[in-house]
Amino acid sequence: MKEQQYNTLKDQITPKSPIAINCLKAFAVGGVICCVGQAISFFYMMFFDFTEKTVGNPTVATMVFIAMLLTGFGQYRKLGQFAGAGSAVPVTGFGNAVVSSAIEGKTEGLVLGVGSNMFKLAGSVILFGVVSAFFVTLIKLILVSVGVAAW
Amino acid sequence: MWKAILTLSLLLILAGCNDREKVVTYALTDNEQNQQEIEKLLKEDDAIEQANLLVIEDELFVAMQLKPFEKWNRKKIEEDWKKKLEDKFSDSKVNVSADFKMFWESTKLMEEKDQKKMLKELHALKKLAKEET
Numbered sequence: 426m427k428e429q430q431y432n433t434l435k436d437q438i439t440p441k442s443p444i445a446i447n448c449l450k451a452f453a454v455g456g457v458i459c460c461v462g463q464a465i466s467f468f469y470m471m472f473f474d475f476t477e478k479t480v481g482n483p484t485v486a487t488m489v490f491i492a493m494l495l496t497g498f499g500q501y502r503k504l505g506q507f508a509g510a511g512s513a514v515p516v517t518g519f520g521n522a523v524v525s526s527a528i529e530g531k532t533e534g535l536v537l538g539v540g541s542n543m544f545k546l547a548g549s550v551i552l553f554g555v556v557s558a559f560f561v562t563l564i565k566l567i568l569v570s571v572g573v574a575a576w
Numbered sequence: 577m578w579k580a581i582l583t584l585s586l587l588l589i590l591a592g593c594n595d596r597e598k599v600v601t602y603a604l605t606d607n608e609q610n611q612q613e614i615e616k617l618l619k620e621d622d623a624i625e626q627a628n629l630l631v632i633e634d635e636l637f638v639a640m641q642l643k644p645f646e647k648w649n650r651k652k653i654e655e656d657w658k659k660k661l662e663d664k665f666s667d668s669k670v671n672v673s674a675d676f677k678m679f680w681e682s683t684k685l686m687e688e689k690d691q692k693k694m695l696k697e698l699h700a701l702k703k704l705a706k707e708e709t
Binding site: 474476482575 | 680
């Protein structure tokens with residue numbers, strides 16, 4: 426079978442994915458996750474000494490923690506199946522990536538399994554996050570020294 | 577059925593708009609004129625949704641909530657207001673914040689009766705506003 430033949434056959438057999446509905450689902454679930462995050466940040470501001478400037482860190486930590494618990498209990502998988510990117514793009518997806526790969530490596534032992542697998546996917550998130558943060562700061566530094574923006 | 581739902585939702589939306597005035601002032605000072613002037617200025621600013629104005633002794637504390645899209649220029653608006661107020665009232669310590677925390681706490685502070693406690697809490701609030709991380 427030639428490559429082109431294979432491709433046409435593949436296109437015929439693959440069921441069409443309902444893109445619009447998937448987008449809507451992702452939008453709705455992602456929105457709900459962000460709403461929960463906003464509620465948590467209001468909670469920290471109202472009951473603890475956090476300002477809008479400092480509330481980000483505890484909110485993110487709480488969201489990741491909740492996602493990790495849900496992943497451990499097997500609930501986040503269902504959400505991911507339903508919403509796709511809507512549950513993977515918010516920071517909760519990071520917690521899910523860490524814990525699910527840790528669970529995956531459990532059978533191979535604590536060090537070579539859990540330890541080495543834990544950041545298999547999340548490691549690249551951290552790496553590219555740090556690198557892009559560096560470059561964004563560099564750009565901002567240039568803009569500030571030129572006098573276009575302020576810190 | 578649909579009419580009932582529509583009416584109910586409309587009522588809920590209208591109930592959501594609270595009847596609080598745009599600027600609420602708490603003043604422990606004799607200088608009424610200054611206070612009214614600031615109030616007028618705050619009311620005229622279109623970027624501000626709601627504001628709390630606290631005038632205690634030589635402290636001048638303004639906590640405001642900006643309209644959603646004005647929040648992009650939060651820092652600039654804060655600085656402009658601070659400068660504006662400092663130019664006008666050079667003898668008082670001016671603090672301007674558009675942080676939700678400051679607005680929330682100052683609303684609670686206004687119900688406080690004890691002036692000493694209030695001043696103490698205001699100082700704690702000012703310290704909190706300076707925190708970076």
